[in-house]
Amino acid sequence: MIIKECLFNDIQHLVQEYIHTLSSPFDSFLEEHILKSTFYVILDNSGEAGYYAVNNNHQLTQFFIRPFYQKHAQELFSQVIENHSVESLFVPTCDELFISLALDKEFTITKQAYFFKDSQVNIPVSDSLKSDIFGLAVLDDLLRIQQLCGDFLDRYEARIEKGELFTYYRGPMLLGIGVLEKSRMLSGIASIGMFTNEGYRKQRIGRNIILKLKNWCYNHDLTPISGCWYYNESSKRTLESAGMVTRTRLLSIKINQQGQ
Numbered sequence: 001m002i003i004k005e006c007l008f009n010d011i012q013h014l015v016q017e018y019i020h021t022l023s024s025p026f027d028s029f030l031e032e033h034i035l036k037s038t039f040y041v042i043l044d045n046s047g048e049a050g051y052y053a054v055n056n057n058h059q060l061t062q063f064f065i066r067p068f069y070q071k072h073a074q075e076l077f078s079q080v081i082e083n084h085s086v087e088s089l090f091v092p093t094c095d096e097l098f099i100s101l102a103l104d105k106e107f108t109i110t111k112q113a114y115f116f117k118d119s120q121v122n123i124p125v126s127d128s129l130k131s132d133i134f135g136l137a138v139l140d141d142l143l144r145i146q147q148l149c150g151d152f153l154d155r156y157e158a159r160i161e162k163g164e165l166f167t168y169y170r171g172p173m174l175l176g177i178g179v180l181e182k183s184r185m186l187s188g189i190a191s192i193g194m195f196t197n198e199g200y201r202k203q204r205i206g207r208n209i210i211l212k213l214k215n216w217c218y219n220h221d222l223t224p225i226s227g228c229w230y231y232n233e234s235s236k237r238t239l240e241s242a243g244m245v246t247r248t249r250l251l252s253i254k255i256n257q258q259g260q
Helices: 008-019 028-035 067-083 096-104 139-152 156-161 205-219 233-241
Strands: 002-006 038-044 047-055 059-065 088-092 108-118 133-136 165-170 173-182 189-196 223-229 244-254
Touching: 002 008, 008 038, 008 047, 008 059, 028 047, 028 059, 028 088, 028 189, 028 223, 038 067, 047 067, 059 067, 059 096, 067 096, 088 096, 096 244, 133 205, 139 156, 139 165, 139 173, 139 189, 156 165, 165 205, 173 205, 189 205, 205 223, 205 233, 223 233, 233 244
Parallel strands: 059 088, 189 223
Antiparallel strands: 002 038, 038 047, 047 059, 088 244, 108 223, 108 244, 133 165, 165 173, 173 189
């Protein structure tokens, strides 16, 4: 097999093949790490066997082998780990091949995040919240958003201009923001999230923001998904209260000496 560095755009057809093997989608957090990676295509005399991606020279974020070549998957996986001196992997549990290859090794596994999908259960908005105002953020909201959210996000101005941020007001008071990021890899998918004013938490505002974001997605022909850090129980409860359910995890896998 021959391995060549390539551009993401050069292997879009392989990426789409990979996506169709997944049992569920992954969110924008993992996608960001994937898209920052360097991509490599695996070739033999017959054509393309698959591809993989390495982020920051040490983290394997993708490993896909076409079915015809999967008898070579273990050997190729070990070769990639060795050739790139890979130290860690980001592996979503919806990727059966990748997680199986990682489990073949004696690696150290840490739970990184939950990925959520919508349960499609109808959840009514509380009467006490019906007068609150939810809408796309504009540049006039920038300072208030920055003051409220701090380093929760980056590039606030650019996100507003891209239509990724939403505001949630009660009168003049900004109670929270919604975040919506359209996937660049998964067609028709958008990752949603929220941040609530600390003084107004545990009042169902975060849940209402997620409900509003879900409705916005469906009205714009998008399927909402979301994610949160595995140990953020507060965010997990908020997402679940808004009808989001999780069956997929993101695993952070560290390669130890005996796992080489």
